[in-house]
Amino acid sequence: MERFSIVTGDITQSDAEAIVNAANTSLLGGRGVDGAIHKAAGPKLLAECLTLNGCETGQAKITGGYRLRARYVLHTPGPVWQGGSMGEPALLASCYRSCLTLAAERGIRTVDFPSISTGIYGYPLPQAAVVALKAIMDFLEAHDLPERVRMVCHTEETARIYRQTWNLWYAEDKSSKL
Ligand code: APR
Numbered sequence: 001m002e003r004f005s006i007v008t009g010d011i012t013q014s015d016a017e018a019i020v021n022a023a024n025t026s027l028l029g030g031r032g033v034d035g036a037i038h039k040a041a042g043p044k045l046l047a048e049c050l051t052l053n054g055c056e057t058g059q060a061k062i063t064g065g066y067r068l069r070a071r072y073v074l075h076t077p078g079p080v081w082q083g084g085s086m087g088e089p090a091l092l093a094s095c096y097r098s099c100l101t102l103a104a105e106r107g108i109r110t111v112d113f114p115s116i117s118t119g120i121y122g123y124p125l126p127q128a129a130v131v132a133l134k135a136i137m138d139f140l141e142a143h144d145l146p147e148r149v150r151m152v153c154h155t156e157e158t159a160r161i162y163r164q165t166w167n168l169w170y171a172e173d174k175s176s177k178l
Pocket of ligand 1: 009010011012022023024029030031032033034035036078114115116117118119120121122123152153154155158
């Protein structure tokens with residue numbers, strides 16, 4: 001499906017209308033992609049986040065993008081990996097669904113995701129990729145917006161796992177392999 005693609009890069013440089021931040025429930029910034037987004041967006045992002053009173057795991061809240069190229073930031077706290085039997089898959093799927101729902105409600109046409117929870121939160125990449133791709137593809141099948149969604153992988157290894165998972169589950173034929 002051309003509406004979805006897997007790329008490598010730095011999500012803070014993205015030209016998408018909205019980028020997703022793998023946040024924590026305080027929404028007050030952190031390390032990883034959260035730290036990079038806050039650094040690139042500047043202090044006004046934190047000032048707006050302070051007005052949001054945090055965000056529950058699996059939910060999403062929207063702010064402006066400030067100094068980022070992206071007009072909006074969709075903040076979503078992913079689940080911390082605890083072995084997989086504490087509801088992590090459902091919470092991770094909810095992160096993707098909540099961000100896409102918010103984007104569609106706001107008429108946002110392009111959304112870039114990082115690989116939520118697979119860094120500091122320790123979610124194993126192969127399992128996260130299956131959950132993320134299913135949540136994204138199911139949403140795009142059922143909605144016209146966003147028009148374009150990308151998974152922006154910070155490393156080639158991350159991209160390789162997502163592409164491998166995509167090809168296993170979604171590539172109709174050789175030509176559509178990513
Ligand atoms: N662009 C794209 N992806 C990035 C970037 C970037 N600039 N920086 C990091 N990543 C990738 C990581 O390589 C990983 O694949 O984002 C993915 C998510 O990793 P984390 O940022 O560690 O996020 P997460 O695992 O969800 O942990 C969230 O970390 O930064 C804190 O405040 C945050 O407490 C929260 C926790």
